[in-house]
Amino acid sequence: MKITGTVINYYFHCKRQCYLFANKINLEDNSEDVRIGRVLHEIKSKDGKNTEIKYEDMVVDKVTSKYVEEYKKSDSDTEAAKMQLLFYLKNLRDKGIYKKGRLIYNEKNNKESKKSEIVELNDKDIEKLNNCIKEIEILINRNTVPDVEKENKCKKCAYYEYCYI
Numbered sequence: 001m002k003i004t005g006t007v008i009n010y011y012f013h014c015k016r017q018c019y020l021f022a023n024k025i026n027l028e029d030n031s032e033d034v035r036i037g038r039v040l041h042e043i044k045s046k047d048g049k050n051t052e053i054k055y056e057d058m059v060v061d062k063v064t065s066k067y068v069e070e071y072k073k074s075d076s077d078t079e080a081a082k083m084q085l086l087f088y089l090k091n092l093r094d095k096g097i098y099k100k101g102r103l104i105y106n107e108k109n110n111k112e113s114k115k116s117e118i119v120e121l122n123d124k125d126i127e128k129l130n131n132c133i134k135e136i137e138i139l140i141n142r143n144t145v146p147d148v149e150k151e152n153k154c155k156k157c158a159y160y161e162y163c164y165i
């Protein structure tokens with residue numbers, strides 16, 4: 001399987017989620033959060049406001065003259081969001097396109113609670129991403145599913161029922 005930004009995000013969020021998603025056990029249709037995201041995306045598309053850019057295997061939310069922007073509904077897992085964006089920046093750099101990243105946390109789509117963070121790719125990040133891509137390849141080719149992590153993050157996860165019921 002081709003490693004995508006979503007797979008990178010899930011790897012940092014939860015190894016089990018990464019494994020399940022990469023092995024096409026996709027329960028995201030059951031997730032309220034994912035459904036809300038999809039509806040908002042469709043509304044933006046109908047209004048002509050959808051700025052999503054597809055490039056090879058990458059789907060990034062927006063590209064400006066300076067930044068690759070990634071929008072998240074909450075800042076509940078900043079590391080996973082940051083590594084996903086760094087992965088996009090690295091892929092673009094590999095093609096000779098040098099950009100900074102901007103993570104925008106849009107709590108409940110409320111403009112007043114919008115927070116953002118600038119993300120810049122450095123050599124350490126590239127090394128970390130290269131190592132994690134190797135680790136993901138090993139992880140997703142295992143014959144056994146990683147254990148349930150039993151943390152607060154599980155409550156909002158699309159795989160909650162799969163893991164707990």
Ligand code: SF4
Pocket residue numbers: 013014015016017147148149150151153154155157158159160163
């Ligand atoms: S419910 Fe928890 S353990 Fe299961 S995939 Fe989601 S985050 Fe991971």
